[in-house]
Amino acid sequence: MSELVDETRTGFERRYSYAPSGIWSAPGRVNLIGEHTDYNEGFVLPFAIDRRTFAALALRDDDIVRVSSAASDDVVEVRLADVTAGASSLAAVPADGRWAGYPLGVAWAFGQLGADLAGLPGFDVHFDSDVPIGAGLSSSAAIEGALAVALNEVWRLGFDGARLVDVCHRAENDFVGAPTGILDQSASLLSQEGAALFLDCRDGSSEPVDLRLEESELAILVIDTKVTHDHASGDYAARRASCEAAARELGVRALRDVTWPQLLEARDRLDGVTYRRARHIVTENQRVLDTVAALRADGPDAIGDLMFASHRSMRDDFEISTPELDLAVEIALNYGAIGARMTGGGFGGSVIALTPVAAITHVQVAIDGAFAEHGYTGPEMFLVWPSQGARRDR
Incomplete structure (x- = not known):
């Protein structure tokens, strides 16, 4: 993981020509059992995996937001005010940059859930990851979670874990348009090492369940x-x-x-x-x-x-x-x-x-x-x- 942290920092510096202020990460997940029950307000049992998406980020002194990834040479650039206006801000983004909807949706969702984004600075962010894309391991929630914890800290918003789940879920559902439940975001944000996350998708309550894999060989x-x-x-x-x-x-x-x-x-x-x-x-x-x-x-x-x-x-x-x-x-x-x-x-x-x-x-x-x-x-x-x-x- 330390190697990927270094690669994320280097990627940020290559894209933006200065050093990030910090690096945050969130894991992908597998769902041990409980598929499609989340949006039916049921029960799920996922766990976060030891493959992560890293976000190197720094605040800017204007309202520009720039998003880049190790998977692409392009940098998506929009104004924060346009992001907070909704998904239409992606209209001018080239098709191969539409993945940026996931992180941009996080910034938008903070505003939708009560954060006053007026006057806050924009940011530059660069992502790198070893979570496979399209493999059913929730690479999108890992992107969302990494940026959510980063912005929550640097913008000093004070959201707790449950509200960060809401932020990421809102980003995926309402900004990107993927009609998922809260399983992926909850697992990526709330999981504990060595345990699965027993999650009630009606009230959002959760508790760890030890998996004890190693002792069972x-x-x-x-x-x-x-x-x-x-x-x-x-x-x-x-x-x-x-x-x-x-x-x-x-x-x-x-x-x-x-x-x-x-x-x-x-x-x-x-x-x-x-x-x-x-x-x-x-x-x-x-x-x-x-x-x-x-x-x-x-x-x-x-x-x-x-x-x-x-x-x-x-x-x-x-x-x-x-x-x-x-x-x-x-x-x-x-x-x-x-x-x-x-x-x-x-x-x-x-x-x-x-x-x-x-x-x-x-x-x-x-x-x-x-x-x-x-x-x-x-x-x-x-x-x-x-x-x-x-x-x-x-």
Whole structure:
């Protein structure tokens, strides 16, 4: 990590010809279980990973905002007053710079949530990261979280962790236009090292749940299928719309309020697709609760079946998996993993496999071979460990 901190500082100096005042970071995340339950006001169990996005930042003496990234040679430049006016400020930004909507949205969202941005200085910021983009590991929330903690400090805004989650969530939903829940931002900002984050997405309350991976001689293997996804696309929005339609038909505020017996009784009132979407949410919420209970009582060895049941539900009921994701889950389980599931919003991205340390190489070799046999792009595989949330690094 220290090397990436240095690279971020060097990148800032190369872009802007002076040194940043500080460097902040926020992690990507994997979701251990609880997919698409967040915007249904349900339960989720993510954890931050030891891959992070770093933001080197310095305030300016005018109201200009400049945003750059190690992934691009371009610098996006806008006035802070234009950013606070809303997403229309991105109209003049070239298409390959639209990623800047995530950090610019953070600045905008601070104003939307009560910060008086009038008269505050602009800033220069440069990002570098080892969170894979499009892999379902929430690279966008890592960008948002790193900048949110930086601006909260240098602008002296005094937002607590829960309000910073609101800032980042508002940026992604209302500025960028991706209809996600609060899972990603909460995990990136609030996670503790060594623990998952048990999050109630209705009231925003959370508590750590020790994962105890090392003492169980287990590890989380991420299998990035290289099938990219985009939360701002129509498929994600369609799943959310189906859930909202089911809630309206069932007369509840959100599917979090529906029990399994209630859903069975209402089956004839819902069309087949809407019923299956609702069935995933209702059963997935219960799987989150069961996973938390199993971790606390028996440790991570006890959650493998719950992980696969979650994947099966996402594959069959929510229909957000892909052949590559399904193959990675199947091979991982056949070659030693005790649990595996796709993680993230779906339509691509990554699988996580809860794997005995002694079996990791065996699983990796088998997955490489299976992907080659099917003619799929070779996946990237790496271990992740539960990490600390957003912070200042230097």
